[in-house]
Amino acid sequence: MDTSPYLQSRQRLVPAPPRAVFELLADPAMHPVIDGSGTVRAARGGSPDRLRLGAEFGMDMRLGVPYRISNTVVEFEDGRTIAWRHFSGHRWRYELEPVDGGTLVRETWDASRLKHKWALRVLGFTRTTPGNMERTLERLAAQFDGGATPS
Known part of the structure; x- marks a missing residue:
């Protein structure tokens, strides 16, 4: 885990091959899911x-x-890495690594380059983002494990 409140990462094993995970992440219609x-x-x-x-x-x-x-996609290595930047400059990044049992997915939220980082702290994003990322990775894994999507 990262220590900066403006640079947070979480990871989880997803029981699917990297190609399948990447295709889901590369489909904007699946982001709400x-x-x-x-x-x-x-x-x-x-x-x-x-x-x-x-x-x-x-x-x-x-x-x-x-x-x-x-959002604008700013990193893209097909089947391995995808990242997009919001208008304000912070990034969401997903790195996929094949491992026994599926894919290790690392999600990173990087707001370290923002000029007005204090606003994220005041609005609570530095406190809530790590848990939100863990829930996102849980929901991502649920798409492949045959279980229902967690609420």
């Missing part, structure tokens, strides 16, 4: 069916009130 924060509602119209380097996609969100967010 695996989101552990409860804020991602739907991929916005005009989002690509499959992400690629440089792809722009939007999400309908809700955190108290509905809002929209835009």
